[in-house]
Amino acid sequence: MYKFRTMHVLQAEKRLVTSVDDPRIFSFGSLIRKAKVDELPQLLNVLKGDMSIVGPRPEDPVIVERYYTEGQLRTLEVLPGLTSPGSLYYYTSGESLLTGDNTDEKYIEAVMPMKLAIDLYYTKNTSLMYDLQIMLRTAYVIVAKLAGRNDFKEIWECSKIRFEKK
Template sequence: MVKSIRFILALTLILFLSPLLLIVSICIYISDPGSVLFKALRVGKGGEVFTIYKFRSMKNSKAGSKITSKNDDRIFGFGKLIRKTKLDELPQLLNILKGDMAFIGPRPENVEIVENYYDDFLRKSLKVKPGLASPGSLFNYTHLEELIEGDNAEEIYLDKILKVKVGVDVLYADKKNIIYDLKICLKTISTIVKIAFGKKQFNYPIEYEELKKKYYISL
């Protein structure tokens, strides 16, 4: 039943948003000709590897770190806009249609990072389907991304950010329910709108405070 509802809702959103998806695709191609989609391997529920889809926001000719820094010069102009407004994540509605992802759930991580840096605690986040939004992704959006800057973005992410971001999602996975998911959904939409209109300061989420008290994990 839940899977059917998820499929119908994702399909409805794709159809409803199709004009926006087309406009974004055209703008990406004009900004930096090439594929409008970015595909990458990510780890989902139970450690299953799948291909995730995003609108491409980086230049075709640029390679480098798996982690994007605050002022990464690989991001083209329109790419900055779709990253700020999270429009780059909309193609993951296809992942929801395929059953790889849910609307709400821990953000799926790079395969190499999971294999090399996830301990038993972080692997608890893999017991539920990954999603478009989660407490960890919201915390990353409002606070953690600002900490990743310079040429050592990957080092900063792995040393300071990873355990906090995924740790918050471990707490989510332990408490996942319909009401909690609805709250995250509404908070995500609200936060994206606020950031789009210029808001920069946000309170730490209650999940982070719980993570510090319960597991002594902090920035």
């Protein structure tokens, strides 16, 4: 998967998850990440057929190997995408939980289960209209974040997931 580099090459500590105000990110890298410009090279992956526009975002292989349940592994049965409802959840709600120390643990325990549940919901309900909606929502969220907005309502898939669990 291609990306523009936004972090220092030599890192003192190895974390699996990037936290809010992560010291490994260089200053211009923060802007690139906020605008999601670092993801643009992945369009080459889409053209090559390795990725799609919409689909579950690729995860660090170490996280997949150590922490995914058998059910969560189903997200790997479809092409990964540039955006997904799970990544919208992460970008609007989950990312803000990753502050301070132990960000890997916070991600594994508090963010990843909902993110993957949402992406599993997507894989079961995929359609052209749903994909178009996700692309529009993604564009809106990126523009809103660039404009300084950080207070997003929980994405509607969260309530669907909670309803299905009951």
